Amino acid sequence: xxxxxxxxxxxxxxxxxxxxxxxxxxxxxxxxxxxxxxxxxxxxxxxxxxxxxxxxxxxxxxxxxxxxxxxxxxxxxxxxxxxxxxxxxxxxxxxxxxxxxxxxxxxxxxxxxxxxxxxxxxxxxxxxxxxxxxxxxxxxxxxxxxxxxxxxxxxxxxxxxxxxxxxxxxxxxxxxxxxxxxxxxxxxxxxxxxxxxxxxxxxxxxxxxxxxxxxxxxxxxxx
Amino acid sequence: xxxxxxxxxxxxxxxxxxxxxxxxxxxxxxxxxxxxxxxxxxxxxxxxxxxxxxxxxxxxxxxxxxxxxxxxxxxxxxxxxxxxxxxxxxx
Numbered sequence: 001x002x003x004x005x006x007x008x009x010x011x012x013x014x015x016x017x018x019x020x021x022x023x024x025x026x027x028x029x030x031x032x033x034x035x036x037x038x039x040x041x042x043x044x045x046x047x048x049x050x051x052x053x054x055x056x057x058x059x060x061x062x063x064x065x066x067x068x069x070x071x072x073x074x075x076x077x078x079x080x081x082x083x084x085x086x087x088x089x090x091x092x093x094x095x096x097x098x099x100x101x102x103x104x105x106x107x108x109x110x111x112x113x114x115x116x117x118x119x120x121x122x123x124x125x126x127x128x129x130x131x132x133x134x135x136x137x138x139x140x141x142x143x144x145x146x147x148x149x150x151x152x153x154x155x156x157x158x159x160x161x162x163x164x165x166x167x168x169x170x171x172x173x174x175x176x177x178x179x180x181x182x183x184x185x186x187x188x189x190x191x192x193x194x195x196x197x198x199x200x201x202x203x204x205x206x207x208x209x210x211x212x213x214x215x216x217x218x219x220x221x222x223x
Numbered sequence: 224x225x226x227x228x229x230x231x232x233x234x235x236x237x238x239x240x241x242x243x244x245x246x247x248x249x250x251x252x253x254x255x256x257x258x259x260x261x262x263x264x265x266x267x268x269x270x271x272x273x274x275x276x277x278x279x280x281x282x283x284x285x286x287x288x289x290x291x292x293x294x295x296x297x298x299x300x301x302x303x304x305x306x307x308x309x310x311x312x313x314x
Contacts, residue, residue: 102304103307103311104304104308107314110312110314111314114314144311181247181251185253
């Protein structure tokens, strides 16, 4: 039972961690090499890794997808340790719209124009993105913003993530306090009174049983 | 259409949060009042006086400014969404 509990916790924690890793913004130092548009036919499997059609447009089973091709600086430890090596990375550039994930991005075309303009030069840039690149399922991270850099050696401080995790911890502590208060004030008294009633009921039963056995006893032969 | 959905679901979700927080806050206040009374009247079992004291305290709390602060539950997320919309879509 204990082992089962630990396994369940580890799985839940991993899923939650992966979810946050997918949804929270990350920063890559890149050199944008080109921008392009490809037609995309989604499958049932990789559809959930794409956003919807441009905000205000109609959803079709097939549509064009804006891509940003880059050379990206490799990193260790989720981007906290920069390396000298580079690799290619392709980002999609889609509106997230009003719902999910809550980036409220409507300016994909502007971002594409910006990327194209950066691609003309030879300068480094920071791309803010969320999502994963999964080659075998044709899944791309979604670019949110592009910012020009003077040199590739920058340390981007993830302010949003710092505030997010701070807020998450505060929220969990608060929810816990709320639950404890609810249990102390509303559930425990109910259980107590239920226990009292149970005690009374079993006392009644014992008494009745006593009466019946006593009555039965009157029929027994007296020795 | 997406905007309408955001507003409707956001309003429902925040209303649930608002109700939970106001119930919690009142419950904490009530517990504090009960403990205060018990400390001042050790050994007394005058339940009527205790109830009167607690109800008076709760009424004072209801009329104070504090419970109105819980309305920030609606304001803060709206402001955050507006800030995110602005920062994401300017270049």
